[in-house]
Amino acid sequence: MSGWLGRALSRYLEGERPAAQPYVSQDFEALCRTLRVGDVLLVEGRARVSTAIKYLTQSTWSHAAICVRDRRGGGECELVEVTLAEGCHRVPLSKYRGYNTRICRAAALGDDERAAVAAFAESRIGLTYDTRNIIDLARYLLPTPPVPVRWRRQMLAFGSGDPTRAICSSLIAQAFQSVRYPILPTIRMLRASGGTRHQRQEIWHIRHHSLFVPRDFDLSPYFAVIKPTLEVGFDHRRIQWAQSDPQAPADGIGAVDAGPEAGASGKIMG
Template sequence: MFLHDALTRALVRYLTAELPTYQRRVPNDLDHLRAELRPGDVVLVEGMSRISRMIMMLTQSSWSHAGMYIGDALLRWGGPHADEALERFGPEAFHLLLESDMADGVQAKPVAWYGDYNLRVCRPTGLATEDLEQVVAEMLRHLGLRYDQRNIFDLGRYLTPFNLLPARWRRRPLYLGSSTSREVICSALIARAFYQVGFPVHPLVSQGEGERARSVIARHPSYIMPRDFDLSANFEVLKINLAPTRGRASEDARPLKA
């Protein structure tokens, strides 16, 4: 058991180590981002770590990570997690993202934590206020939940060249671990919260015949990756994180839709 835990910790350190070749594309305006974000918004992140590179390569996407903006909902929720956030982050605790991290599990971080990353904001459209509150509450109920160790080893095997893996390990990329462990992955956790109020992130369209022609089927949250929020018809992409370009008129610096 000790050896297994030691190997798990070593693998987590290796996968989450940041790489030096990160390229910032545009500067973020954190004040504008804090002012414009709403609870329930999904913030996509282009990560800096080895596992981030793996996810982006396997999903053919610019986004490796997703967090949900909850604002000050944790402070209003109360409890030891709220006290810890306020002590650790001070005023930034009023502008929190809830996310799932391989090393620390489901946790809250301030928006400013990702100020030096490439970001995209995806906002659910047409979701009733009471449903949105239920989505945020569902996310808060998972606070403190940790990654399943089997999921970590499943991720680690994708560091091995594909042709060296036994045939039984050649599964669909990133469909990993048990159903429980998959739902602690950042994007799947968020998708599950929306799924429970009947708001699928990425519905599939069935190409059937007759009455079943083009029927919509909700994809299970376990299959949702960060890029699915970017591509979803149920989410609006907003450019509210970008710093205004010098010389633009003030009205041009308003939030832009992609």
């Protein structure tokens, strides 16, 4: 009975609300051309559970997936992600066409290390979330629980089972930790051996993977934010601004259809 209720609750929480947030116009083809193996794709989700995650993490981003196949390998881009209903599985990048997304790229990884990170994620395909932990799932039914900010992140790791599998960023954090790449490590300053009190030594500690959330990859100083429209080449001089709308500002700033001459950016939102 618990398993049945858990699966039903998972399907409900993963249900999408298309009008959940406005879509910022992006060029999906540019996203496909820019994404590389090992990149983290952050997503502003539309599922019911996304509202709770965005509130608890105080972030725009409610979901994260990792690229395991890019255009350079031939074929279409593929991601590995973790969801409540399906656990860890592979999806095409086209699943997130029309979503607000952000690419976060580990700045110092070599190709072999990128492949190792992707392989780690792929090796976890098939892991499932224990839907019998009804309490773990029920916490997402209240999108904005009245708890202090300092406790919100801990709520994502609450439960008696293995709730961290419901948070996609936990798997991705483990993948990068497997090649000892930092995300947001805990750094403590210690007095250097034989040194004065002004001399300190940085000791880096690996934070437990269950404590990572999607926005940590955005905040990390070791991940670069990649914007596909700029990567494929953007020239503002090619934009055809609308001039016929009497309600438009004199300087032409506003939401317009840039037309085919706008290059890779498509519709430009002013």
